[in-house]
Amino acid sequence: MAHKLIILGAGESGIGAALLGKQQGYDVFVSEGGTIKDNYKQELAVNHIPFEEGHHSWDVILGADEIVKSPGIPEKTELMKKVREKGVVVISEIELAYRFSKGKKIIAITGSNGKSTTTALTYHLFKTAGLDVAMVGNIGVSYARQVATAPAEYYVIEISSFQLDDIVEFKPNVAILLNITPDHLDRYDYKMENYVASKFRIAMNQTKEDYFVYCMDDPEIMQHLAQQPIYSTLIPFTIMKPLKEGGSIANEQLQILVDGEPVIMSMYDLALKGKHNLYNSMAAAIAGRTMDIRKEKIRESLASFKSLEHRMEYVTTVKGVDFINDSKATNVNSVWFALESIEKPIVLIMGGVDKGNDYSAIRDLVKEKVKAIICMGVDNTPIIDALSKDTPVMISTSGMMDAVREAYAHATKGDVVMLSPACASFDLFKNYEDRGRKFKEAVKAL
Known part of the structure; x- marks a missing residue:
């Protein structure tokens, strides 16, 4: 009997664990409570790795020889309590x-x-x-x-x-x-x-x-x-x-x-x-x-050493205001690191295609450091709903040029204007690189 390896969570670490498990001859099954990104789904299909999304089949999961748990799943969940009760071995992708x-x-x-x-x-x-x-x-x-x-x-x-x-x-x-x-x-x-x-x-x-x-x-x-x-x-x-x-x-x-x-x-x-x-x-x-x-x-x-392009990339300083391109921040976690690393007051440009983001992770940092949020996207409702209580100014714009101008208008000497979107880019841009370049162009046109 092949070693039954169940992967909980189908983000980058879950997919990596699935590919490695399959390569090593394990009997792999991936279970994701939310939705799996299309590119990840394709990889699983191409590699003949069975998966489910939108729910967890408890009986299948509890029958595993070993579980690789995504770092994003808390122990408090009903599923993890059951797994721990049953005594199934749980490891992280790093361990595998x-x-x-x-x-x-x-x-x-x-x-x-x-x-x-x-x-x-x-x-x-x-x-x-x-x-x-x-x-x-x-x-x-x-x-x-x-x-x-x-x-x-x-x-x-x-x-x-x-x-x-x-x-x-x-x-x-x-x-x-x-x-x-x-x-x-x-x-x-x-x-x-x-x-x-x-x-x-x-x-x-x-x-x-x-x-x-x-x-x-x-x-x-x-x-x-x-x-x-x-x-x-x-x-x-x-x-x-x-x-x-x-x-x-x-x-x-x-x-x-x-x-x-x-x-x-x-x-x-x-x-x-x-x-x-x-x-x-x-x-x-x-x-x-x-x-x-x-x-x-x-x-x-x-x-x-150069910090990576589109990752906390310093663009220029205009009248004492620093502009930083963090277009690569396509999820909330990345924005957390970006906000965390900056000591000065921040005017934050964010928005794009929201993949069901949970913005609660950055609320404390927004309260502490962000003096204005400039939303830039086709639909800015999720960000406005989640963060408007945590920052004094919340403005909606529909494109990069407007967003940069608004951000500059709300910044004073010693502030940082940072593009750190927390979202995918394909509502207004080809990809995050295109978004980052458009930001740099807009800044240089100020």
């Missing part, structure tokens, strides 16, 4: 992918914020050094899909706490924990310590041969380390004082010390600006050093 990529080098990055940037930067560093590396996880292609379709020698993985909740053997050679701030506490019984413990699972299987890279300036991390020892080799980073081992700042220079010769470069040569990016740059550089990447390559990478 790890099972079939043992012996490869894994750099795993988690934290409440800065994950995407640090992941992209670490990938850039390994790529610049000429290594066979893939960037996977929350930042694009799922880890399982990569293992199934284009396996690499090195994996740089962005991991959320939800993905860590269901690992069993997953063990990165380098685990990076950037910071821990209260986030998603609804999934952790509103207990900060549960959320912290969940982040620390990234190191739970590590041994002395592995590295745990962490921010010394984060009180939650330090408190947890004091109470719960970790068995891996610890490498801290800080901006508060020089260190003998790890990453630190002295005389406006970044210093990375890992086994031997230091990597030293001026803070002003770093491609990424801002305090939070000092931490991200140190973490990536430490990961590079643990893998013996030459210091010239590390310096070169930290200086040459």
Whole structure:
């Protein structure tokens, strides 16, 4: 009898897990409570993987040998309670992918914020050094899909706490924990310590041969380390004082010390600006050093890194107002990261084809940081209904030119106007790239 693998949730991680499971000879079935995107449906059909959408067949699911659960499904759901009662083994897609990529080098990055940037930067560093590396996880292609379709020698993985909740053997050679701030506490019984413990699972299987890279300036991390020892080799980073081992700042220079010769470069040569990016740059550089990447390559990478086009891409500054193109943010989660990373007041341009978005995830950040929302789409009702109580100004426009002009009119010196749509683009544009380019054109025409 083939191993019965049931995948709950058909997003990128669920589809990746299905492809890998099928490739490894498992008997795979995908169950999605909502609707499955057309491109994913096609992939399942082409690969002869049976699926259901719009409901869950409990009897089928409870008959599984093993379940891969999407990170988006909370434990509180009726279905998960039944699964736990029955005692079916539940793993995350990360765990499944790890099972079939043992012996490869894994750099795993988690934290409440800065994950995407640090992941992209670490990938850039390994790529610049000429290594066979893939960037996977929350930042694009799922880890399982990569293992199934284009396996690499090195994996740089962005991991959320939800993905860590269901690992069993997953063990990165380098685990990076950037910071821990209260986030998603609804999934952790509103207990900060549960959320912290969940982040620390990234190191739970590590041994002395592995590295745990962490921010010394984060009180939650330090408190947890004091109470719960970790068995891996610890490498801290800080901006508060020089260190003998790890990453630190002295005389406006970044210093990375890992086994031997230091990597030293001026803070002003770093491609990424801002305090939070000092931490991200140190973490990536430490990961590079643990893998013996030459210091010239590390310096070169930290200086040459470009944030991805249409992903928090700085366009220009007009009369003290910064314009940022984050057109790639086609879901609410991406907008959360975008809002989270900006310190200045924000005028947010959003809208497009709403795929049944749940905007509750960004409500707190909108309340805290967004002074106006400019909607741009054929139908802006979902955004207006969801967020109008959380921001003082909510305006509807029907195209990019109008949206940019309205946003500029509501911004004052020191603000940021950001296109971060949370929606697909095909009501007004060909794709998110086209939308991002139209935004840049409209900004330049101001």
